[in-house]
Amino acid sequence: xxxxxxxxxxxxxxxxxxxxxxxxxxxxxxxxxxxxxxxxxxxxxxxxxxxxxxxxxxxxxxxxxxxxxxxxxxxxxxxxxxxxxxxxxxxxxxxxxxxxxxxxxxxxxxxxxxxxxxxxxxxxxxxxxxxxxxxxxxxxxxxxxxxxxxxxxxxxxxxxxxxxxx
Amino acid sequence: xxxxxxxxxxxxxxxxxxxxxxxxxxxxxxxxxxxxxxxxxxxxxxxxxxxxxxxxxxxxxxxxxxxxxxxxxxxxxxxxxxxxxxxxxxxxxxxxxxxxxxxxxxxxxxxxxxxxxxxxxxxxxxxxxxxxxxxxxxxxxxxxxxxxxxxxxxxxxxxxxxxxxxxxxxxxxxxxxxxxxxxxxxxxxxxxxx
Numbered sequence: 001x002x003x004x005x006x007x008x009x010x011x012x013x014x015x016x017x018x019x020x021x022x023x024x025x026x027x028x029x030x031x032x033x034x035x036x037x038x039x040x041x042x043x044x045x046x047x048x049x050x051x052x053x054x055x056x057x058x059x060x061x062x063x064x065x066x067x068x069x070x071x072x073x074x075x076x077x078x079x080x081x082x083x084x085x086x087x088x089x090x091x092x093x094x095x096x097x098x099x100x101x102x103x104x105x106x107x108x109x110x111x112x113x114x115x116x117x118x119x120x121x122x123x124x125x126x127x128x129x130x131x132x133x134x135x136x137x138x139x140x141x142x143x144x145x146x147x148x149x150x151x152x153x154x155x156x157x158x159x160x161x162x163x164x165x166x
Numbered sequence: 167x168x169x170x171x172x173x174x175x176x177x178x179x180x181x182x183x184x185x186x187x188x189x190x191x192x193x194x195x196x197x198x199x200x201x202x203x204x205x206x207x208x209x210x211x212x213x214x215x216x217x218x219x220x221x222x223x224x225x226x227x228x229x230x231x232x233x234x235x236x237x238x239x240x241x242x243x244x245x246x247x248x249x250x251x252x253x254x255x256x257x258x259x260x261x262x263x264x265x266x267x268x269x270x271x272x273x274x275x276x277x278x279x280x281x282x283x284x285x286x287x288x289x290x291x292x293x294x295x296x297x298x299x300x301x302x303x304x305x306x307x308x309x310x311x312x313x314x315x316x317x318x319x320x321x322x323x324x325x326x327x328x329x330x331x332x333x334x335x336x337x338x339x340x341x342x343x344x345x346x347x348x349x350x351x352x353x354x355x356x357x358x359x360x
Contacts, residue, residue: 042272046261090198094259119198122255122262123273123326146272152327 035075037141037164044128044144047093051135052084052100057114059091059098065127066112067159069105071140077109078163082136085113086128088121094128102135118149118157125149127157139166172229179222183215186338189331196329206254207329213247214323214338216240217316221345225352238293245290248283275325282318285311302358309355316346 006014065085069078084102092099103113118125126148133142140163147159190211196204222228223237256263265271266280289311296304320339323330 042270043262043265046265047259088198093200093203119195120327121199122259123275123328125327 035070035072035162037072038143038145038160038162040142040144041146044146045130046128046146047086047095048084048128048130048144049086049095049097049100050132052086052097052102054082054103055101055113058085058101059089059116061114061116062155063089063115063117064112064156065115065129065159066110066156067129067161069109069111069131069161069163072162072164075162077105077107078138078140079105079107079109081105081109081111081131081138081140081161081163083111083113083161084130084132084135085115087115087118087126089116089118091116094121117155120152125152125154127159129159129161131161131163133166140164141166168229175222175227175229179218179228182218182338182341186330186334187211187215189334190329193329193331200258202254203258204329206251206258209247209250209254210323211330213244213251214319214342216244216247217319218338218342218345220244220312221342221349225345225349241290241293244286248286252283275322278318278322278325282315282322285314285318289315305355306358309350309353312346312350316342 067083069081069083070076071078082102082104084100086094086100088094089099099116101113101115103111105111118127126146129145129147131140131143133140143161143163145159145161147157149157187208190208199207219228219240220237223231223233223240226233228236252263252267262271266273266276269277269280271277289308292299292304292307292311296308299307320343323335324339
């Protein structure tokens with residue numbers, strides 16, 4: 001039976017609990033189970049040079065960008081997907097061709113590419129990554145990411161892609 | 167006594183500006199930047215430093231210069247510094263600057279910079295037409311813009327991970343804010359609101 005006149009204590013505790021759950025993102029794990037597609041980030045596509053070659057490493061290396069590529073919904077790992085990476089590094093600007101390179105995911109949907117150390121540019125130490133549908137035959141939507149490093153001294157960056165089927 | 171005091175104030179001002187500039191010039195980030203990008207960044211630091219000069223000129227504590235005329239010229243210098251800052255960044259990375267100017271950049275500090283930039287340009291516009299505006303509108307407009315410029319610039323600078331060294335950046339920001347609060351309170355322009 002529902003009480004039409006909840007006490008002040010009930011109202012406060014219910015609203016408080018709702019706010020707490022909403023604000024702390026406690027609902028997130030439940031949603032992650034269904035593998036929501038990763039949205040493109042603002043500024044992610046800035047200084048993109050489409051079609052950079054697949055390389056063993058960009059420049060002289062020293063910094064690792066790695067992550068996984070999965071399918072939205074069931075989270076199945078996607079193999080052979082082309083991920084392009086670029087950043088302002090110790091060896092070049094974002095706009096320089098030598099700052100760009102691409103790699104393919106393995107059977108487990110993992111990618112890992114070595115590149116020069118990312119250094120802060122335009123106010124934040126950040127990288128750029130893209131899964132570009134135009135350079136892939138697999139029928140997923142393009143996603144541009146612009147992850148920011150926690151510290152400028154970090155020597156690696158971990159990035160997750162969950163792609164939405166077209 | 168007066169010349170001694172003047173020399174002290176001038177040395178303090180030179181120190182307050184030179185120390186953060188010299189510290190920024192030591193930044194390891196500079197070795198990985200093009201000259202245009204470096205100039206753009208330093209134009210930003212100079213702009214922040216000029217705010218301090220502006221307040222001290224208006225406070226009348228800088229002996230040996232015609233304060234009002236110097237304030238106008240420093241204001242023109244501030245406009246040039248802002249222009250060099252934005253133009254240099256534009257040349258370095260056009261899409262990032264376009265995003266910032268259209269308020270769609272992912273970086274939280276950039277919006278403060280753009281707001282401060284427009285407040286600087288608005289002040290220059292007000293100054294050009296100040297005789298037609300009348301004293302009240304000019305004073306209120308200029309002071310309101312000054313509040314926006316100082317807060318916008320300081321927050322913008324503080325949130326950036328850039329060439330400025332953190333301690334000297336904090337020092338310069340605090341000195342600029344302190345000078346702003348002191349001068350704005352002393353002039354009590356809000357009395358004209360009544």
